[in-house]
Amino acid sequence: MDKNEDLLIVENLTKHFKTSFGVVRAVDGINFKVKPGETFGLVGESGSGKSTTGYVIMGIYTPTSGKIIFKGKDISMHAKKRPKYLKKDLAIVFQDPASSLNPTKTVKDVVGLPLKVHALVNNRDELDQRVTELLEAVELPPKDFMQRRPRDLGGGERQAVAIARAIATNPSFIVLDEPTSALDVSIQAKIMKVLMRLQQKLNLSYLFITHDLSLMRNVASRVAIMYLAQIVEFAPTHMFFQNPLHPYTEMLLSSVPVLTEEEETLKPKEVVSRGEIPSSINPPPGCRFHTRCPFAMDICKVKEPTFATAEPGHYVACHLMLK
Amino acid sequence: MEFETRLLRRQNNRVNQLLEVKDLHVGYKTYMGKLKVLNGVDFTVHQGEKVGIIGESGCGKTTTMRAILRVLASNAVIDGGEIHFRGNDVLKMGKKQLNEMRRNNVTMIFQDPTAALNPVFKVGELLADVIKYSANYGKEQSSQKDIREKSTDILKEVALPDPERVLDSYPFQLSGGMRQRICIAMSLATAKELLIADEPTTNLDVTIQDQVLRLMKNLVEKRNLSVILISHALGTVRGTVDTVYVMYAGNMIEAAETEELFSNPLHPYTQGLLKSVPKLTGAGFSEGIKGRVPDYMNPPPGCRFHTRCDYASDICRKEKPQLLNVDANKHKVACWLYGKK
Amino acid sequence: MRIKLLGIRQISSRFDLKRKWYRFSRSPLSIVGLVIAVGSIILAVGAPYIAPYPKHAGLFTNLLEAFQPPSSKYSFGTDEMGRDVLSRTIFGFRYSLTMAVVVLGLVVAPGVITGLIAGYYRGSWIDTVIMRIADVFIAVPPLVLALSIAAVLIPSVFNAMMAVSLMWWPWYTRLTYNIASSLRNEYFVQASEVIGASTFHITFKEILPNCLGSILTKVTLDVGWVILLGSSLSFVGLGAQPPTPDLGTMVAEGSKHLPQYWWISIFPAVAISVIILGFNLLGDGIRDTFVEEAK
DSSP states (O other): OTTTSSSSEEEEEEEEETTTTTTEEEEEEEEEETTTOEEEEEEEOSSSSSSHHHHHHTEEEEEEEEEEETTTOOOOOOOOGGGGHHHEEEEEOOOTTSSOOOSSSSSHHHHHHHHHHTTSSSSHHHHHHHHHHHHHTTTHHHHHHTTGGGGGGOHHHHHHHHHHHTTTTSSEEEEEETTTTTOOOOHHHHHHHHHHHHHHTOOOEEEESSSSSHHHHOOOOOOEETTTTEEEEEEEHHHHHHSSSHHHHHHHHHHHOOOOOHHHSSSSSSSOOOSSOSSSSSSSSSSSTTTTTTTTTGGGGGGOOOOOEETTEEEOOHHHHOO | OOHHHHHHHHHHHOOOOEEEEEEEEEEEEEEEEEEEEEEEEEEEEEEEEEEEEEOOOSSSHHHHHHHHTOOOOEEEEEEEEEEEEEEEEGGGOOHHHHIIIIIIIIEEEOOOHHHHTTTTTTTHHHHHHHHHHHHSTTTTOOHHHHHHHHHHHHHTTTTSSHHHHHTTTTGGGSOOHHHHHHHHHTTTOOOOSSSEESSTTTOOHHHHHHEEEHHHHHHHHHTTTTEEEEEHHHHHHHHSSSEEEEEEEEEEEEEEHHHHHHOOSSSSSHHHHHHHHOOTTTTOOOOOSSOOOOOTTOOOOTTTGGGOOOOOHHHHHHHHOOOSSSSSTTTHHHHHGOOOO | OOOOOOOHHHHHHEEEEEEHHHHHHHHHHHHHHHHHHHHHHHHHHHHHHSOGGGGGGSOOOOOTTTTTTSOSSTTBBOTSSBBBHHHHHHHHHHHHHHHHHHHHHHHHHHHHHHHHHHHTTTTHHHEEEEEEEHHHHHHHHHHHHHHHHHHOOOHHHHHHHHHHHHHHHHHHHHHHHHHHHHEEHHHHHHHHHHOOOOHHIIIIIIIHHHHHHHHHHHHHHHHHOOOOOHHHHHHTSSSSSSSSHHHHHHHHHHHTTTTTHHHHHHHHHHHHHHHHHHHHHHHHHHHHHHHHHHH
């Protein structure tokens, strides 16, 4: 694949859920592209739609409208309808290590499943060998861990198994949905190191979803901030953290708990968090952030802002920019 | 100037030790044996002091707090040690004394506000219970109207918009941030001396976390409360407390004033922990801390961290280091690197 | 596809039996249940060799020794035909347990399979069709349904078993459906779908193993219920016919001679209670073991 060609293109992706309370607008028209070998970061809080985006890309949900184009092919459908060979190429690591592994299966079963499904091994010995390789790649000593069950594993170890399962079919693209949120800090560091090494070695692209901005700073090459089903700001990482423009981004950044004075100076001071996240069933009209925005103007309550280019590669959807 | 005020306050309070935990040993009995979790916990909270306890999951922070309030699980055993609250031995208290302590002196906020609020009662009813239970106990009656008024006041204090509507709502109708605020309101509805907050903002969104933490700080200042704030999120603790204790595998292994701890960590575990936190400066990821948390069924002898420590020596494997001062009361560490026999 | 000869060690590690036994054996009552259950099975299987007077279990008359109270010769006494009540009771175990095995054997597989499918396709028409059919069968009180069916057909052990089977399967459907539909949206199931595993694999190899604990518990507890239901049918004359030594029939026949010749009814009745108690305790033990597993 050409380095400059996009691996994944998401076009106007929308996902609505019909519930008894009304239509939940989880994702409402988002656009972005991911290049081969890069880590694209999706940041947001609850209700932002970031996880749903990841699930729709993987085919766990069918998009309500919009397109997902992977390696030039349209895959905007449920996983069941996608051709089998494509499923080798995309993988996902879920947020909760406890429920992403079947409690009745051993580590070998879990990691071996994709190998068996896609007939990547011909016999039991090859399976053993390949599973051993995969466990080594995620730094779990194979002899100790092959026969263990999830209940005997710590959170970090379970996530490592989930990662081993994800890379088993040599995918080009992995969705990582808050892979370390449930883990302790020291274990998070280990897992992130494993993920970074694997990305180098296997030339993987990551869609990295998290609410932790400090984490994102160290992992993504480009970042998109989601608020209430829409992307509000979009920039390469260094630009983003040096020059956050959208008021919500500033609010997020100023809420990040940091450890050193050095980091404190990097945080914007002007926007202090206030207000609650509105419901996805009835999002506020106009700019969805206006109910919490300290700079809200009249136009924000009525008209949805379009993207403005602040600098090359840096896009913001805010009326302040459009002036 | 600020440092001097703090120092003065500390000197005055040295006599006013509100809570003292000495050499606490707690285990849990299971069918496979005994989990020896707390291995001699030492820590102190002075009047008006805000103490943070940081440690990763399973290190025993919650167990320690439950031991203080004597609400441990039924299979827990206190194998040794002392807990003194205001000079009284908590472990020897009778039911009546304990209840008094829980009602009038100490209160606790938990991690999951949804689980802490009874879903079948409206917020108004929940608050009324709390108010009635402490006010009525042997004292004057409060009418419905009084209770309603007091409840509204309490909710206003925790910055909940539209208190009347909140009082008439069920917990599930409110957001996570609002629920946690109600829990805070309930725990501070009546005057208390010590607030124990066990991971109060971990389940909340980042922007809401910030709001709730600021609210807590405000209330604590206003009422001059002593606080124990527990978190595995180091940044949360840093902005909120004066003193930080670091806990590992059932021991307090380091304690210092906040800035001192974060700028000058002494214990290898603390150092590893701080290095593991991703920074906004973009310095990348550390290797974490090698090894695994010890098995409480068969904990390593001596210092429980020695199996994972790059500096472990013979004595570390044999004898457990005590939490000792290394810098004139400003910094304590439990490590053989600093304090040979 | 290779067929592996499974040795005991492999089965033990496949199903993690050592740990399960550890948990199971904590409770003395579970052990009691296990002992009774195993004892009942031994009696049932070895009846012809264990019963002192095996011939008394069939057509046998010895009116000279009829209505004998319990003695050293006949430990449980004799009945109105002079048959040894002890031997007949032991054979009664055989009939009761056979009925339980046959009914449950017929019922578990269809029930579980329909429940799995309905659970996997939760929310779709497949779910609705399967579960509403099951609901119809569940709605009718078991004894009434069994009585009606048995009354229409010629009374016999076989027909009693068929009648009971017909109304028993939907309970397994419902049990499995509940578990399968709750697991349907767990991450590990979605992970398998995303990987590309077939529906067959997901339902039978991912979801089903998580249901086994509950199913096994229910099967064990059901042994008692099936035996009770079968005995009730026999008691009213719609199941096993005399001279078959079915425990229910024996209680019915003997009830005519109460209270004077109490041993003819009481011993079979106690036997029924013991079997049910034993399997209930065993079922409780199994449930506790699997509940611990889930933690």
